[in-house]
Amino acid sequence: MSHIIKFSIKELAGRKKEYTRILNEDINIFFGLNGSGKTSLLKILHAAMSMDRDILRNVPFKQANIELSSKKTEETFIFEIKKNLTHIAKERLDLPEILFQENIPEEIKAELEILSQHHHKQEKISVEVNSKEPFRGLRHTYLPVSRPYPTKRPERLPLSEGQLDLLFAKNLQDLWRRYSTEMLSHIRKIQEDGLANILKTVLSAEESNHLNEVMTEKSISEEMAYEQMRNFLNRQNTNIDILGTRDNFIQRYAKDTRLQKVVSDINAVEKEIEHTLLPRQHLQRLIQKMFSHKHIEFTDSDILVKTEDDRALGLHLLSSGERQLMLIFLETFLAGESIILIDEPEMSMHIDWQLELVNAMRQLNPKAQLILATHSPEIMAEVSDDKIFRLNNE
Incomplete structure (x- = not known):
């Protein structure tokens, strides 16, 4: 800092x-x-x-x-x-x-x-x-009085009010996409490390008794393990039929220490990804609280604005006060220490x-x-x- x-x-x-x-x-x-x-x-x-x-x-x-x-x-x-x-x-x-x-x-x-x-x-x-x-x-971050730009002012001025609004929207989206690119890169690294741990568990020549020592106590119950694996496969667009029936999975999970370790590794990955996404969710909740008559969503690639009746709005159609708040919040969020x-x-x-x-x-x-x-x-x-x-x- x-x-x-x-x-x-x-x-x-x-x-x-x-x-x-x-x-x-x-x-x-x-x-x-x-x-x-x-x-x-x-x-x-x-x-x-x-x-x-x-x-x-x-x-x-x-x-x-x-x-x-x-x-x-x-x-x-x-x-x-x-x-x-x-x-x-x-x-x-x-x-x-x-x-x-x-x-x-x-x-x-x-x-x-x-x-x-x-x-x-x-x-x-x-x-x-x-x-x-x-x-x-x-x-450092510096926002002068003469803005509405989250980045450098354009070289050619003056621009019309409509052009300035569009420029603001474009620059704000670019700012968010740069952050999202870094965040998604971090999530991919988490997933890659998790996959490496899972492969190590599946392909390891270790004896079952050694895994029993590692998994002396199941950190995730049978029911939770099934739901977590089901949700994980759904998010990966993978056919959940590979799990078998709920009863068969629960019986296998209770005895198979390797499966317990795989579920534990997946759980660790999911928690780390969830932790990575928390700041973004907090930003969205805070802005949503202020924008009481519009719905704001921060996706992996865009900032989406919708009316109360679910009609899409462009960022350039926000009011001057809304643009000001959005810019300050986003710049503050991205400023780091x-x-x-x-x-x-x-x-x-x-x-x-x-x-x-x-x-x-x-x-x-x-x-x-x-x-x-x-x-x-x-x-x-x-x-x-x-x-x-x-x-x-x-």
């Missing part, structure tokens, strides 16, 4: 005093008026972990120091960001030629010449980090959802560090005072 320990920023949003905070490993909410520096703060933290200086163009601050801990590498990183005005550049502006005709008085021409020179300050931004190895950035930065998570959300948001995010991912910037009192209503930082225009 990575988390930000503390930071200090000079001249954040024009402040005279240095802004310094020690953060919690779980929840941190920055609350303040417009112009208090909430968005600038998140951009600075995001730029440090991304090592992307361009993010900081036009962000009002002078210097930032950020201390971050990585439990994976057992290393503490200290980021130092500096912004300096290096020089004043001049660019000639093209004024209409008629203003420089011969009949214009010389003193007017001189003034126009001065006006035609556009002065602007150029910023030099440096991002440095102490690291034992070459540093290419730290995994990392840092989540969200600017104005309350966008388009009903007050009831705002009240439940932080608690729901913690349920989905209790190991991530949440850093939120908000205008909404409801977002932090259920959060203890020690996790709330007020950004005043001081």
